[in-house]
Amino acid sequence: MSFPPLDTALPAGADAREHALLLRRVHEASLSGDPSPARPRPVIEDSWSRTRRFGIDPDAGPPPRMVSLEELHRRREDSPISEVLPLIRRSLVSVADEADHIMLVTDASGQILWRDGAHRIRTMGDRVGLIEGAYWNEGSTGTNAIGTTLVVGRPVQVYSAEHFVRSLHALTCACAPIHDPRDGRLLGAIDVTGPVSTVHPSTLALVSAVAQLAEAHLQSIHHTHLERLRSVAAPLLAGMRERALVVDDTGWTAAVVNMEPVRRVLLPKHHETGTAWLPALGECSLEPLPGGWLIRPRPAECASPSTVTLDLSGPAPAVTVAGSSGRWAHRPTPRHAELLLLLAVHRSGRTAAQLSHDVFGAVGHVVTVRAELSRLRRHLGGIVESRPYRFSEDVVVRVVLPDHPEDLLPGSVAPGVRALRSRVGSGERAIPLGAESAT
Template identity: 30%
Template structure:
């Protein structure tokens, strides 16, 4: 269940009141939130809003800390992707460090002022242990993108808000550097807001990877770099349900579950606990024995030199097709990104980490194609299985073709037909169409 299918805010607040006033009452909310509430109760977080998050840093030392923080390099990128939209839509966007301290809070002036009254402000600590269930803090706690809607916040001081946040990782080590967040009204509790935040985090990671310096190469006596056996991993998971993994001269076609595990490990970077991996793979509670059995079988396929445990990790650098698309988009190479995009990531997978990344990458690519105004790219998008039922893309194509062109009239007619035929979200239409065409 995602935030778009959550009960109304009044029902969430009633569930919150039952939980905090009745000891032993099981939380009647989705699993992600229920687990967070239990952590908050165990940590003695106050649910009544009487204790606001502490202001951890003053303006003076915050300025120096922000200047040297790794995410300072991608703040302009966050501003381009989220800042203007937040200001126009009455929202706030924030960037925090790995501990949950908010480093930058920007957006609509009135919204920023309201947020400051609950200490959602620069220098405040919004970790889950200090602020209760909230998107930045909970995203850092579970290591993945999350949405928190209204009464899902553990502190009632935040019940008027909804938020979506995603951790940002060092592309070289997988270590969490911080978190990016959108906070505002009910429109934040929607798939597009979640996709925007996830896409911003991916774009930031791609930009950090692009601008980081490679380690020096040690030359041999002949002045050339010594030859080394290829130890990297190539992973293809776009447009296919069985991922292909190439390593040490062998190609493995993975099962659906093993594909999800490998993609999750590639997305999370280096090192993930079994508990977190279980949450990434299923909204339902997964018994530890089930996950261990799957990982044992996967290790038998890949070998112990590739799949590590405690924590679980892929032990060699991974070059994934979905990461390559994100990097090309971050570099502004929309044409190359579209050419590399073979379809949705593991299209039939329902693993939360895969679904979130699949939606975010498609949203990012689609936005870049539509924003380009290039009829050639738009035509390639609507000619593909995943874009054939995208009414907005057909409208953009019609708008950017020469006036009087028969193709322009045909594109406009196709857009109109799709508008009248479907009454569900466009992304859901595109994904269902892809599954149908690919033999589901």
């Protein structure tokens, strides 16, 4: 997984102490409404806006919400990150110790699951609530690297007075998200936090690299699981004459017989033994296997899905497809969420050149757009069509919007999405979209 160029908190060549003083003046001006000596970075400005809506007092930020020790242990056991925690610790703990930082690992809600670092620095974390079991999302503690990273879905560094709550101005933090390589789902984040005097642009690059390394290791674990499932499935498939494939619980194909390979199948949201309509396969029978499913596509055509819902109201976009054969859901990547939203608005379709302009602000990224839509159509075959790219005329498309326009794909800088933010009101949540309709 690759990230765009990292947006570090300390400008190149800037004196850290002088920049911290400038940020304090910017922070004060933002709270008082006085003219500001400079604008905060866009990612910080957007986060401050969200934090104000949460009603957080910059002078008395609320103590982080906590869970019981029993609940913390349960969440640790349930977190896929636990499988790569030794790798994360080997990569970061010694570096964090030397740099007077603590290392934190959170889940997707911003709850700190693990904390490592020298005793002296952990004591500093105790004073501000950077402790295991505490929530550090923006709704709990305002603008901070953990919470803001989880909102925008990319690495974020927050320095000194970029934190909304004044008691955090003595800190510098760098954080990067960890996604499940199987389906792109946000699993949590890795953060290193230390005294403001330890700020360094390379910290963000280091944390980002470790997050990508953790994702690569999770991918390797997944491949091992598919190999085991393939071994289980081989005797079962050997004697079959009809089309069939074996997938794991997230729909990744382990083995196939008498048909073209399909890299991944989107399984129904609450799949169980029986029949279901699946993208690109049609009506299928599903039978459980240890660690996966046996899928047999049926030869006859059957009912297609009737409704597609793109839910953008929560912390992560979701696509739900419903029809006479059941209901299933998919977590699109941030780029795919952008494309689906644009296609929902433009029901008559968009060419690759038009989508290039919508997403990148120029028509020179047609190849990239086509590649992304090819990946998207692997998941949504029969729902998203091409020439031009569009939703099938047979489905009703609904978009569920956030309460506030600025929360519409907040991590997106695509011109088409930014234009939509200015057009969408906060009073409507679920919008049926007709041809060329944006509201």
